[in-house]
Amino acid sequence: MSAPRPSGCPPASTAAVPPPRPCASHIRWTGRPQRPRLGGTMWNPVANARAAWRMARALRDPEKLQDVLGLAPVLAPPVAMRRLVERLMSHASAAQAFIERPRVGLLHLAALRALPEHTLGRAFVDHLEANQVNPDALPYLEARTDEEYVRAHLLESHDVWHVLTGFPTSVAGELGIQAFSLAQVGSPFALGILAGGLTNTLLYAFSQREERMRAIVRGWLLGQRARPLFGAPWCQMWESPLAEVRQRYGLDLAAVDAVLDDPMRPAMEVRNPGSASPPQSC
């Protein structure tokens, strides 16, 4: 292969090693990048008021990444993160990931772009470009503790999960990814975003209920069926065919989409055949 290798995986992150370039995200970052103060207590009046304000803004405009990310310490406080780590530890591959702490690492976008079509890396960079994603938008999180690793790895894997699951970057697609994440990782953050997403749908986007519910159901089914993606060394798989990576992790998109588009499901017009019900007068 003549193309330059798109990326080497970074070593397990330590304070001594300079952080690799942050992973990309498509979501609008409305303020200056700011590292969330993970593990810090949020239980003081000012922090609570800020959290409530962020929650209200995120409910109204779920695309405001800063507000959504700012909810992480509220929706998944330290004690919840500890339980999450313990649950993940019971999985063989996730437990291994906590030892090696693989990161997405430095992104050589030009090298990824030069990869053959249908590779994970090329699909990834195509996803970034198609959705006008700014690769520098997300803060780089360090991973010195297990809890920090969960947050950091989930954040930097977010767009890889988009590519693997085929969810678009719409609000519906984001809810689909969170349902997938809830099924895979059992993250309270994901559950909080789902609850907020349905509340947003009720208050501001009722006409999108079908699209969003379908995405949630799709994400849950995919997440339940797939092997755990948590802790996967994506940096080693850029050159692998996307279809092969999906197969490796049990991501059978066609099977789940077939369930949702079941030909048994009668069309809107056919759903009401006159003969389906007995006559309605007694």
Place this chain on the structure above:
Amino acid sequence: MSAPRPSGCPPASTAAVPPPRPCASHIRWTGRPQRPRLGGTMWNPVANARAAWRMARALRDPEKLQDVLGLAPVLAPPVAMRRLVERLMSHASAAQAFIERPRVGLLHLAALRALPEHTLGRAFVDHLEANQVNPDALPYLEARTDEEYVRAHLLESHDVWHVLTGFPTSVAGELGIQAFSLAQVGSPFALGILAGGLTNTLLYAFSQREERMRAIVRGWLLGQRARPLFGAPWCQMWESPLAEVRQRYGLDLAAVDAVLDDPMRPAMEVRNPGSASPPQSC
């Protein structure tokens, strides 16, 4: 057939006709029965405060029927109910139901109990008894307008839907019914209960997230595939075999349960085979 007919369907409800006995419900009714003031404006400070208090109590204890029902005018205000009626009108069978307004009507529990096993009526009364349902627990709602008919019919059909979909009377089962209702009817009330149910799960019942999400996914899939149940004259079907009624409405429980228990889905232990991932160090 020698058994007495369990029930005749009541005529379309008018002010001149005495209301039939209310339909049953299993949910705890914590206060004295009180007819919700449908269509009344809730937009004054006292009503808002009451709604907020009910919402907080329902979030904490979703089994408190009075609080949940009290949210109906807030989650589905008159303008939302009008749109819901218009959407339903576009379905042939639902449009017909608005003309004839079939009701569940008088329940002769002893006659239903005497029906052969596997009939809808017998399954219904078994469901009431197994779940210690008080048939007098729910308020009887009149149906003089289309909007009133939607609320009244959905309320009195609630336990019939439980029987048809096979959802238990747990919180998970109730969320499943609401997801089913959202898919079938597009009710904002159902969406509000789902949003509240996920918030309750996050705050008070995180360990039940899998059971509840599974029920929501199951309800959505069943509701999407089935023919519309809205406006069905249940009172005419007590003697029909339950399997036949399910088939008539396209409720293929086995197919949906097979999707959720897909044998392709690897077990927890098998989900993490060492060979699934490439080695994690670079």
